[in-house]
Amino acid sequence: MSALDLIATATASDETFAGRVMMIMFKVAQNVAAEDPATANHSERIAYAGLVIRGEEKPQLVSAHVISANATIAAAIESDPAALGANVPDGDIEFALASIWDARSLAFAAA
Template sequence: MAVLDRIATARDDAFAARVAMILMTSCVNVANEDPTYENHANRLHFAQLHFRAAVNTKALAAAIIANNTTIQGEIDSAPTQLGANVPDSDLEYVIGGLFDNFANAYASVS
């Protein structure tokens, strides 16, 4: 069942670690971006939370999977791989597109 395979992937430690590492790269970039960049305060706050390991990367992995049909298809085509077949470039693309959504969702978290 596709949904159960996607849940298993989002909960997989190795997949979540990949999400965390790719997200870390984005967070380092945000920490160094121009402070006048749109939504910078929320973006920086989210980056700082991730630096402190205060972000649930398995929840973010679920959001990434739910948001992208390409990643869903990759998981569905080889469910036993638990997302190992999902290229890093696909994760980078989706994280880049969702970064502000994540930042805004974590804006009130201290």
């Protein structure tokens, strides 16, 4: 395992993985925008969704968070570093984004 392989995927000059993360960020943001207002941390989650929808989030940073927070994604990248994350299914990225949404929402709310 090499953190360099993970970094290369999150921040590579070939921004394909970060672009995929960005597109799926919009999907998750739309889902959050339509969620039940009784959802825990809803106001922070919706504020972060707005930030994403306005294009004010950095996909490469979110890509790094997705990779570091999800062992399945990290393992897929490590199994074929040259693929730069092309072997990571979109569903895994979406799951990881949904999993870290509260943490990112609360971090932005605290800023």
